[in-house]
Amino acid sequence: MAKSTSNKVSVPGFLANGVSAGIKGGNQKDLGLIFSTVPAKVAAMLTKNTFRAAPVLIDAERIKRGIARAIITNSGCANAATGKEGMEDALAVSAAAAKQLKIPEEHLLVCSTGVIGKRLPLKKIESGIGKLVKGLNEFGIEDAESAMMTTDKYPKISIRKGIVGARDITICGIAKGAGMIEPNMATLLTYVMTDALIDTKALNTVFHQVIDSTFNSISVDGCMSTNDTAIILANGLAANNPLERAQARLQRFREMLTDVLAELSQAVVKDGEGATKLITVVVEGAKSKSDARRVAYSVANSNLVKTAFFGEDPNWGRIIAAIGASGIPLEREKIGLSIANVNVFSQDTPAVVTLSKLKDVFKGGNIEVRISLGGGDKSYAVYTSDLSYDYVKINADYST
Amino acid sequence: MAKSTSNKVSVPGFLANGVSAGIKGGNQKDLGLIFSTVPAKVAAMLTKNTFRAAPVLIDAERIKRGIARAIITNSGCANAATGKEGMEDALAVSAAAAKQLKIPEEHLLVCSTGVIGKRLPLKKIESGIGKLVKGLNEFGIEDAESAMMTTDKYPKISIRKGIVGARDITICGIAKGAGMIEPNMATLLTYVMTDALIDTKALNTVFHQVIDSTFNSISVDGCMSTNDTAIILANGLAANNPLERAQARLQRFREMLTDVLAELSQAVVKDGEGATKLITVVVEGAKSKSDARRVAYSVANSNLVKTAFFGEDPNWGRIIAAIGASGIPLEREKIGLSIANVNVFSQDTPAVVTLSKLKDVFKGGNIEVRISLGGGDKSYAVYTSDLSYDYVKINADYST
Numbered sequence: 001m002a003k004s005t006s007n008k009v010s011v012p013g014f015l016a017n018g019v020s021a022g023i024k025g026g027n028q029k030d031l032g033l034i035f036s037t038v039p040a041k042v043a044a045m046l047t048k049n050t051f052r053a054a055p056v057l058i059d060a061e062r063i064k065r066g067i068a069r070a071i072i073t074n075s076g077c078a079n080a081a082t083g084k085e086g087m088e089d090a091l092a093v094s095a096a097a098a099k100q101l102k103i104p105e106e107h108l109l110v111c112s113t114g115v116i117g118k119r120l121p122l123k124k125i126e127s128g129i130g131k132l133v134k135g136l137n138e139f140g141i142e143d144a145e146s147a148m149m150t151t152d153k154y155p156k157i158s159i160r161k162g163i164v165g166a167r168d169i170t171i172c173g174i175a176k177g178a179g180m181i182e183p184n185m186a187t188l189l190t191y192v193m194t195d196a197l198i199d200t201k202a203l204n205t206v207f208h209q210v211i212d213s214t215f216n217s218i219s220v221d222g223c224m225s226t227n228d229t230a231i232i233l234a235n236g237l238a239a240n241n242p243l244e245r246a247q248a249r250l251q252r253f254r255e256m257l258t259d260v261l262a263e264l265s266q267a268v269v270k271d272g273e274g275a276t277k278l279i280t281v282v283v284e285g286a287k288s289k290s291d292a293r294r295v296a297y298s299v300a301n302s303n304l305v306k307t308a309f310f311g312e313d314p315n316w317g318r319i320i321a322a323i324g325a326s327g328i329p330l331e332r333e334k335i336g337l338s339i340a341n342v343n344v345f346s347q348d349t350p351a352v353v354t355l356s357k358l359k360d361v362f363k364g365g366n367i368e369v370r371i372s373l374g375g376g377d378k379s380y381a382v383y384t385s386d387l388s389y390d391y392v393k394i395n396a397d398y399s400t
Numbered sequence: 401m402a403k404s405t406s407n408k409v410s411v412p413g414f415l416a417n418g419v420s421a422g423i424k425g426g427n428q429k430d431l432g433l434i435f436s437t438v439p440a441k442v443a444a445m446l447t448k449n450t451f452r453a454a455p456v457l458i459d460a461e462r463i464k465r466g467i468a469r470a471i472i473t474n475s476g477c478a479n480a481a482t483g484k485e486g487m488e489d490a491l492a493v494s495a496a497a498a499k500q501l502k503i504p505e506e507h508l509l510v511c512s513t514g515v516i517g518k519r520l521p522l523k524k525i526e527s528g529i530g531k532l533v534k535g536l537n538e539f540g541i542e543d544a545e546s547a548m549m550t551t552d553k554y555p556k557i558s559i560r561k562g563i564v565g566a567r568d569i570t571i572c573g574i575a576k577g578a579g580m581i582e583p584n585m586a587t588l589l590t591y592v593m594t595d596a597l598i599d600t601k602a603l604n605t606v607f608h609q610v611i612d613s614t615f616n617s618i619s620v621d622g623c624m625s626t627n628d629t630a631i632i633l634a635n636g637l638a639a640n641n642p643l644e645r646a647q648a649r650l651q652r653f654r655e656m657l658t659d660v661l662a663e664l665s666q667a668v669v670k671d672g673e674g675a676t677k678l679i680t681v682v683v684e685g686a687k688s689k690s691d692a693r694r695v696a697y698s699v700a701n702s703n704l705v706k707t708a709f710f711g712e713d714p715n716w717g718r719i720i721a722a723i724g725a726s727g728i729p730l731e732r733e734k735i736g737l738s739i740a741n742v743n744v745f746s747q748d749t750p751a752v753v754t755l756s757k758l759k760d761v762f763k764g765g766n767i768e769v770r771i772s773l774g775g776g777d778k779s780y781a782v783y784t785s786d787l788s789y790d791y792v793k794i795n796a797d798y799s800t
Contacts, residue, residue, distance in 0.1 A: 049721060050732055051720050080720070080721070081720045081745060081750060082749075083747070083748050084748075084749065116718065116720060117715075117716055117717035117720065117745070224724075225721060226720070226721045303703070303787075303795070307791070307796045308795065310792065311795070311797045313796060315517075317478070317480065317481050317515060317516020317517035317626075318516065320451050320626070321451060321480070321516055321624070321626050323450065324449035324452075324626060327448075330450045332450055335450075345481060345517070348484075349483030349484065350481060350482065387703075387792060388792060388796075389792050391707070391792075392787060392788060392789050392791075395708065395711070396707045396708070396710050396711025397711045
């Protein structure tokens with residue numbers, strides 16, 4: 001799903017690096033940096049959690065200016081629910097990194113991921129920043145990505161090149177995220193680097209639209225984090241004909257960005273904690289998009305549906321129960337359910353399907369659940385994973 | 401939690417029985433009956449799921465009359481999502497049982513629990529009804545309860561005796577339910593038998609109030625079933641001074657009923673699929689009861705919180721994240737969190753607590769999570785369980 005990464009991944013005008021600062025222990029990379037050689041336009045979406053982490057609060061202010069140059073990220077500690085000290089820690093990281101990078105602090109964004117409620121190991125980070133900055137290089141994106149992994153099993157990098165506004169442009173995204181994945185800003189950390197020349201307003205609009213149809217349409221466990229952050233930096237070095245809102249050429253940029261973020265968001269679900277399957281829940285025929293979304297999430301977040309998929313137990317009645325539990329007024333006679341193109345239920349009656357066929361359907365690694373509500377023309381698709389022993393294992397002993 | 405049951409459990413004027421009709425295989429009891437020797441007042445709460453099972457649709461009509469005498473229940477098959485045939489099957493069971501019992505069909509309630517989407521094995525049930533009715537006896541409540549168990553590990557029976565309206569009355573409740581437990585009619589099957597003499601309107605009001613504070617305040621997995629049913633039958637044989645609405649003596653009845661249903665609903669959570677702990681989430685200081693409830697369920701239904709409790713991993717930051725993800729406007733400076741009376745977080749800052757103390761807190765079998773929002777005087781309490789390997793195991797291979 002996520003591209004196999006080679007050392008050749010790079011975006012014109014971007015340097016990156018990732019090092020071990022000893023936050024996670026061993027020699028694991030845990031401190032990463034992305035740096036644009038020139039000031040870049042920035043847009044972002046941040047978690048709506050009341051307990052936004054200290055770095056998220058800082059970024060929320062800085063992003064308002066529309067300009068940024070660098071993102072420093074640590075894993076191993078979320079610096080959330082850490083009070084005033086946590087804010088002071090985040091500002092100290094920011095000051096140290098900006099100084100080394102010789103940029104205004106306001107142009108630096110700070111991100112953290114890991115355990116909530118623990119103080120940052122500030123000394124370790126401060127002493128790691130030197131080698132982090134010194135090692136910045138054109139092909140360091142993969143290292144920066146590694147440094148932000150927590151329970152992720154594999155790196156998530158996606159890159160597209162294409163002609164936009166009469167010039168070759170590159171869009172490259174990286175993401176981390178394996179648990180605490182929830183629709184309402186289900187991003188954890190996602191950074192996109194592009195050399196496209198684009199107006200701030202256009203960047204903001206397109207980024208929000210694309211995030212809505214990609215990272216905001218996935219779920220692993222229905223848990224919204226304190227640190228979810230999606231950032232795009234556009235440094236304009238491609239010198240293409242500028243992209244502005246309502247321009248036809250913006251469409252091509254939107255498509256490329258959608259490709260990148262769809263690939264990354266599906267990689268996050270596939271790498272969902274303990275996940276063994278990618279399940280796509282498509283709801284169509286709804287009166288409104290929000291109805292379609294609510295039904296899709298009622299199914300996608302059902303532990304009973306997710307465990308049935310894990311066990312490859314063709315217990316489709318749980319999907320019917322989850323549809324009916326969505327709280328949306330529905331006409332049961334009009335509802336249809338098919339799984340992997342096999343009609344399972346319609347006109348309030350189970351279809352005639354053999355058990356062996358149903359078992360086969362549940363055995364797939366990539367399963368589409370299609371639900372038609374028969375009440376309108378709106379639709380919504382959500383990507384989710386199954387619920388396995390390993391999800392419990394990973395999460396029963398995470399902080400200690 | 402649930403009373404250890406003896407063969408002495410009985411309620412004046414009620415007969416009961418439970419037999420094996422071969423639905424579940426082996427000699428497991430799977431067909432149960434409760435019968436009042438005289439017509440009883442009835443009140444009920446039924447699932448709000450769009451895909452209410454056939455028996456629930458039948459009961460919804462019959463309960464409107466306010467009078468019932470018997471409840472027949474099968475386990476092993478929910479008779480939900482079974483279309484017209486499912487309705488015909490349920491009516492056939494009803495006709496056969498009413499005939500044997502020599503009562504009008506409208507006085508019989510029908511309940512089913514088990515796998516969704518499978519037809520009832522009608523012949524087995526019809527041929528089991530003979531011995532079921534023949535064996536009705538004063539001390540058969542325990543057998544009737546056994547017959548409705550699915551993944552339940554132990555029976556759930558609660559009984560209270562007391563003086564109400566100048567006479568001794570008895571209230572006895574039985575419940576089944578181990579998974580698919582969700583607030584919005586989180587009852588699965590619960591039947592209450594009482595010999596109290598009570599007006600239909602008063603019965604209805606009190607029953608709904610008490611269910612709201614007991615069965616509608618628990619969660620195992622946030623999944624609302626197609627078959628949830630709570631029924632109370634009051635046969636009046638105690639000949640107490642009649643209980644009517646707005647009467648002082650109704651309060652004593654309410655208290656006894658609350659005791660019975662609180663005990664049963666907590667037993668359901670403790671026996672939650674794979675549960676190893678009972679977790680009480682109390683939210684106070686909310687602007688409204690519905691705000692308090694929403695925060696409580698955001699925490700109680702968080703897979704990350706539930707796995708942390710299972711693993712006895714003192715990852716309290718996940719509780720903070722779940723509070724912040726509730727979608728309610730909150731002032732983070734005013735929020736306080738304590739676990740088992742240990743202050744963990746307040747004034748947007750973690751409390752100074754040693755890790756060993758926190759670990760002890762998470763080791764309890766019965767843990768209270770107390771959250772104060774500092775924004776009002778409304779509160780709500782929810783009972784939930786942890787999320788274990790066994791939840792996944794039980795649910796990954798249920799239907800086949």
